[in-house]
Amino acid sequence: NAGVTQTPKFRVLKTGQSMTLLCAQDMNHEYMYWYRQDPGMGLRLIHYSVGEGTTAKGEVPDGYNVSRLKKQNFLLGLESAAPSQTSVYFCASSYPPPTQYFGPGTRLLVL
Amino acid sequence: SQELEQSPQSLIVQEGKNLTINCTSSKTLYGLYWYKQKYGEGLIFLMMLQKGGEEKSHEKITAKLDEKKQQSSLHITASQPSHAGIYLCGADGEEQTGANNLFFGTGTRLTVIP
Numbered sequence: 752n753a754g755v756t757q758t759p760k761f762r763v764l765k766t767g768q769s770m771t772l773l774c775a776q777d778m779n780h781e782y783m784y785w786y787r788q789d790p791g792m793g794l795r796l797i798h799y800s801v802g803e804g805t806t807a808k809g810e811v812p813d814g815y816n817v818s819r820l821k822k823q824n825f826l827l828g829l830e831s832a833a834p835s836q837t838s839v840y841f842c843a844s845s846y847p848p849p850t851q852y853f854g855p856g857t858r859l860l861v862l
Numbered sequence: 863s864q865e866l867e868q869s870p871q872s873l874i875v876q877e878g879k880n881l882t883i884n885c886t887s888s889k890t891l892y893g894l895y896w897y898k899q900k901y902g903e904g905l906i907f908l909m910m911l912q913k914g915g916e917e918k919s920h921e922k923i924t925a926k927l928d929e930k931k932q933q934s935s936l937h938i939t940a941s942q943p944s945h946a947g948i949y950l951c952g953a954d955g956e957e958q959t960g961a962n963n964l965f966f967g968t969g970t971r972l973t974v975i976p
Contacts (some may be wrong), residue, residue, distance in 0.1 A: 796965075799963060853906075
């Protein structure tokens with residue numbers, strides 16, 4: 752039982768490039784979340800999903816898109832990366848709420 | 863939106879000392895969660911508090927939610943180097959979407975000196 756896993760662990764992008772972050776959970780959780788963590792800002796919710804095929808916006812959704820085609824996977828996409836998107840990205844899952852289980856994080860640097 | 867303020871922002875203690883971290887909300891807390899984050903790693907769930915006056919303990923860590931449900935404290939007794947990390951409090955969002963969208967404080971960085 753791996754819990755919540757994230758790939759990649761670290762990535763460097765140039766401004767304007769695109770990429771997809773993958774989150775996978777093997778706990779059969781219905782709910783999944785993407786957060787970003789920045790110094791002095793804490794964790795902020797980007798997008799979340801309450802089930803397969805559903806997504807919703809969180810606190811800071813601009814510049815990101817998500818998809819939940821399979822229950823166990825939640826993808827976060829950056830279509831045109833900007834330096835402001837340099838951050839550590841965390842995925843989490845829960846079912847039922849409230850306890851969320853977090854992945855190890857993806858460090859993204861946009862130059 | 864709900865704001866959570868944590869104090870102190872950082873804390874350095876000698877091994878064996880007790881310490882307290884506070885989390886204060888600008889609004890009523892419908893659910894308060896404490897997480898620990900080791901440097902460079904993900905968050906580990908510690909405890910959840912929902913009722914005013916509630917107190918929970920796990921090993922040497924005790925968390926309390928005040929009667930007014932606007933402040934929580936995390937107390938560590940006889941701290942050990944293994945307690946080092948970043949402690950974050952999170953709270954249920956004001957809008958009850960059913961998805962348990964958490965708002966987080968900025969964290970308290972704890973260093974324990976052997």
